[in-house]
């Protein structure tokens with residue numbers, strides 16, 4: 001893990017990357033701008049080629065205190081309260097997550113449910129638990145570019161099985177709800 005000072009820089013870089021992806025997805029760049037961006041990206045990749053590491057040493061997605069654990073794959077999730085029975089937070093779908101007509105892409109919504117529901121299972125699980133199923137019901141469109149409320153609650157624990165349910169709301173509007181089963185891995189199972 002990076003030290004405290006570089007963790008701050010890393011966090012800021014991840015936020016910059018989110019901003020870049022939002023701008024990229026809503027841009028119509030000129031051929032000259034595309035050439036310029038490609039050149040910059042080639043330089044960034046060459047820089048990162050110098051610091052590739054195995055999975056267990058990577059930083060991306062492993063900074064528990066940061067929104068979204070310091071990764072950009074799923075929308076920006078910020079947990080504001082967590083406990084053994086559940087958690088709640090805010091999530092923001094950016095322009096990068098746009099499906100059509102102002103609604104977030106349907107595939108980006110399970111991503112964020114897997115995160116928050118999985119964290120509740122993990123708080124409860126003695127060891128790592130994996131998603132066995134994740135069901136999402138889309139109740140109303142999920143708007144982008146504003147903070148939405150998201151919550152998860154533990155429904156039941158049966159042996160190694162944890163059922164967790166979640167809701168995504170835009171104020172009084174229920175955008176989506178989810179239910180997932182997490183199964184705690186047997187010892188020695190990768």
Ligand SMILES: CCCCCCCCCCCCCCCC(=O)SCCNC(=O)CCNC(=O)[C@H](O)C(C)(C)COP(=O)(O)OP(=O)(O)OC[C@H]1O[C@@H](n2cnc3c(N)ncnc32)[C@H](O)[C@@H]1OP(=O)(O)O
Nearest residue numbers: 061062063064114115118119122130131132133183185186
């Ligand atoms: C250091 C930095 C930290 C940073 C901070 C970390 C924070 C961390 C937060 C992470 C938050 C993200 C969390 C994402 C988590 C994933 O997304 S994991 C990736 C997606 N999931 C997978 O790849 C799982 C693939 N499947 C499997 O590996 C296996 O099928 C499973 C799920 C582990 C189950 O296998 P198994 O242990 O052999 O289980 P098995 O004995 O078959 O079944 C056990 C029980 O579960 C039931 N079951 C199993 N599957 C199902 C199913 N699909 N439907 C219904 N029942 C089922 C069985 O019927 C059985 O029930 P009982 O007979 O006991 O009543």
